[in-house]
Amino acid sequence: MTLKNNTLPLKDIRILDLTSAVVGPYATQILADYGAEVIKLEQQTGDIIRWISGHSPTPGMSGKFMHMNRNKRSISLNLKTEQGKATFMKLAARSHIVVHNMRADALARLGISFAALSEANPDLIYCNIVGFGAKGRYADRPAYDSILQGGTALASLFARNGNEPRYVPYVVVDRTAALMVTNAILVAIYAQTREPGPREIEVPMFESYATLVLSEHLYGESFVPPVSPSGDRRLLDENARPVKTRDGYICITTNTDAQVLALFDAFDRPDLKEDARFNRAINRIDHIAEFFALRASEIARHETQYWQERLAQFDIPCMPCHTLSSLLDDPHIADVGLVEKREHPTQGTIRHLNVPVSMTGYTPTLRYHAPHIGEHTREILAEIGLGDDHIEAMLQAGDAFESD
Structure with missing residues (x-):
């Protein structure tokens, strides 16, 4: 199949994104870059990564947030009110995919589980991004990247050559799990072309990254009995470094x-x-x-x-061995146009990171700059059939919110 020039490969896919921080937003941005319509649903205070990842020209638009939330629109709803919840259900009913990284008790309180949403949307793909798989004893524990770097033995690998355990200074578990989320969603989309019906996905971050660490370092203990100790010495030696x-x-x-x-x-x-x-x-x-x-x-x-x-x-x-600053000056980075200066409507000149993957007939482009909290609330509510008076009443009642 040959794509027509400028055709968005995922242009007919609508995603309702309830995620925050890194793993979910990075996954949905990848899908958005290839044309999926992603509506980022935020509470009034917004995605936490807006606030914990450094300063910005205007509040709540940290660099890390902006690098994971382009090509999305933001709506802000209060899911604890009757009208806010009803509006959410309308959005979910018209979405192909709902993705979240909330804990099970929060989903239950809000009444937005797979069972509840698939009843209203019989072809829904519902993606749970969780710290730990639902069948294990750690299910519903809180999980952050640092917790999982330690729990999957990644941090301990530094100690194999005499150092202290330490974290990789990069949210590597979150970023890697995001790619697994994207893969799982794309597989589910394809599966529905062969057999329609609701599908629930669970991507457990702990197990997902544990398989990667073990596949790399289980080594001689892959065999029973072991033929050598665990750990790839080519990677663990003290001189396996710049x-x-x-x-x-x-x-x-x-x-x-x-x-x-x-x-x-x-x-x-x-x-x-x-x-x-x-x-x-x-x-x-x-x-x-x-x-x-x-x-x-x-x-x-x-x-x-x-x-x-x-x-x-x-x-x-x-x-x-680049520093972050010298990496920006690498001539190859300039040759391929990976980093490009763009003008953001409120943040001024920003360094925009282009998508490095190429595809015949399609080049991912910037359709939407990273949004402010609720920047598109009115626009999205109008698209699901709510009139101006209804929208204004929701905003006044605190059922929905928009950016200042």
């Missing part, structure tokens, strides 16, 4: 035998090609600490620029 040069750091990886032999040529150390500890992958596994130590001592002899040029000559994978 390598110090005379004036900075460089990132380098050599996995194949051909790459390692080329590295020895780059070092002007052809004698190492005959070293049985290093010249075959199966042997390097048992001597990885020695290999990394050797690499570190050789790299330390020259400056970063020298190694970038030298390693490139031998087609050895390498990059400078």
